Amino acid sequence: MTTPPQPSVPKANLRENLRVSAATTVGTAIEWYDFFLYAAAAGLVFNNLFFGPLGSGAATIVAFLSVGLSFVFRPLGAFLAGHFGDRWGRRKILMITLIMMGGATTLIGLLPTYESVGWLAPVLLIFLRIVQGISAGGEWGGAVLMSVEHAPVHRRGLMGAAPQIGVPAGLLMSSGMLAIMTSIAPGDAFLEWGWRVPFLLSFVLIIVGYFIRHGVEESPVFEEIAARKEVVSNPVGKLFRRHGLLVALAAVVMAGNNAVGYMTTGGFIxxxxTNPEGPLGLDRGPVLSAVTLSAATWLVFTLLAGIVSDLIGRRNTYILGYIMLFAGVLALFPLVNTGQIGMVTLALVLLTVGLGFTYGQQSAMYAELFPASVRFSGVSITYAIGAIIGGAFAPTIASALVQATGTTAAVTIYLGTMALLALAAALVLRDRKGIPLGPDHEELQRISPVRGVGRRPVVEEVA
Structure with a gap:
């Protein structure tokens, strides 16, 4: 079965494509700056200032649990964003999630500590983290579809990498700001006031992100759906009735990347x-600088993966990526445990090769897996489920394993297993590179990409 060329979707020219890519990259970077800032501060600040009365070990685990708690609410954000995004459009949802995330982050920077107001402090902190989780659950799907649905067919991987590189860019900015503040406010000054500055900066970033996203046009796919009055009244229900198995498999594909990535984005490393009671006891500043450098290399490999996926397909890029990620996991702790900052940096940089090659193509792959009428719901909910399976409690699990066993070997086994499970799920899915995304081809899009289920969609790539 060969498909004819796509109709008017995508209709944007090169200039508009570049504007969309810039808007999704900058907007997503701001969103994830906020999200990762909390995760990094959890093990450096919040365990002391908000959960300190629990004792050192328990305070750290509870602080990481508060990081993971937000993931429990990401599906709620994904359900809401998917439902309204498939009915109201991608652009409106992106504006709402940006304001929610930035507002919560700014307020965290103003919170009193446990010493000032007692247990009200951690309660307020956790509430604002939940708001961040709801926002993050809705952000990614909208950014992905704005990029991929505007893209020419042969550049979906490249343009889809735009919101993906916003994630390591957010890590780079958050780690960079924390590293700067450890220099400006070293020692006790960092815990007294220095940590608040990066959170308060989010207010400025909200304004920047709002104006950048405000000027971008709505997705051409959604405009066609709306013009034809083909908007689905219950897209989430339709998604699970027809594509439940696909959602589960695609979520596992993403979970392996998330579990490994949250060793740094979740603050565990x-x-x-840096834990003075731990085996290494390294200074905070050099470790944050190492994480910042690894975020930059993660960004590069994420972009490269998007480009490569346009050449060899999304599935083949995942296979290559998970092999490299598994190797990076095996090297991670032997290098980190040397206690030399150079080796820590090398370990994190090597890990980003596999992280990038299991992430850059994800936008394009997810968008190509789901039919147009439920696509926002599909990509958002699948991503949120994958985040829970993979990253939600990865730092907590890693901390508990180290405390229970006294070594990092169990953490390596855990991360390696997650990577192999994700590789297995990727092998079960067929590649749909080049499939038309517009509503004219809904029948073709509904054919399951799961091997052994339904007919195999044969697509002709349109330049």
Whole structure:
């Protein structure tokens, strides 16, 4: 079965494509700056200032649990964003999630500590983290579809990498700001006031992100759906009735990347390497600088993966990526445990090769897996489920394993297993590179990409 060329979707020219890519990259970077800032501060600040009365070990685990708690609410954000995004459009949802995330982050920077107001402090902190989780659950799907649905067919991987590189860019900015503040406010000054500055900066970033996203046009796919009055009244229900198995498999594909990535984005490595009661006891500043450098290399490999996926397909890029990620996991702790900052940096940089090659193509792959009428719901909910399975409690699990066993070997086994499970799920899915995304081809899009289920969609790539 060969498909004819796509109709008017995508209709944007090169200039508009570049504007969309810039808007999704900058907007997503701001969103994830906020999200990762909390995760990094959990093991460096919040365990002391908000959960300190629990005792050192328990305070750290509870602080990481508060990081993971937000993931429990990401599906709620994904359900809401998917439902309204498939009915109201991608652009409106992106504006709402940006304001929610930035507002919560700014307020965290103003919170009193446990010493000032007692247990009200951690309660307020956790509430604002939940708001961040709801926002993050809705952000990614909208950014992905704005990029991929505007893209020419042969550049979906490249343009889809735009919101993906916003994630390591957010890590780079958050780690960079914390590293700067450890220099400006070293020692006790960092815990007294220095940590608040990066959170308060989010207010400025909200304004920047709002104006950048405000000027971008709505997705051409959604405009066609709306013009034809084909908007689905209950897209989430339709998604699970027809594509439940696909959602589960695609979520596992993403979970392996998330579990490994949250060793740094979730703050575990930062806490493990700098904990004065731990085996390494490294200075906070150099470790944050190492994480910042690794975020930059993660960004590069994420972009490269998007480009490569346009050449060899999304599935083949995942296979290559998970093999490299598994190797990076095996090297991670032997290098970190040397206690030399150079080796810590090398370990994190090597890990980003596999992280990038299991992430850059994800936008394009997810968008190509789901039919147009339920696509926002599909990509958002799948991503949120994958985040829970993979990253939600990865730092907590890693901390508990180290405390229970006294070594990092169990953490390596855990991360390696997650990577192999994700590789297995990727092998079960067919590649749909080049499939038309517009509503004219809904029948073709509904054919399951799961091997052994339904007919195999044969697509002709349109330049």
């Amino acid at each position: 930062q806490n493990y390497a």
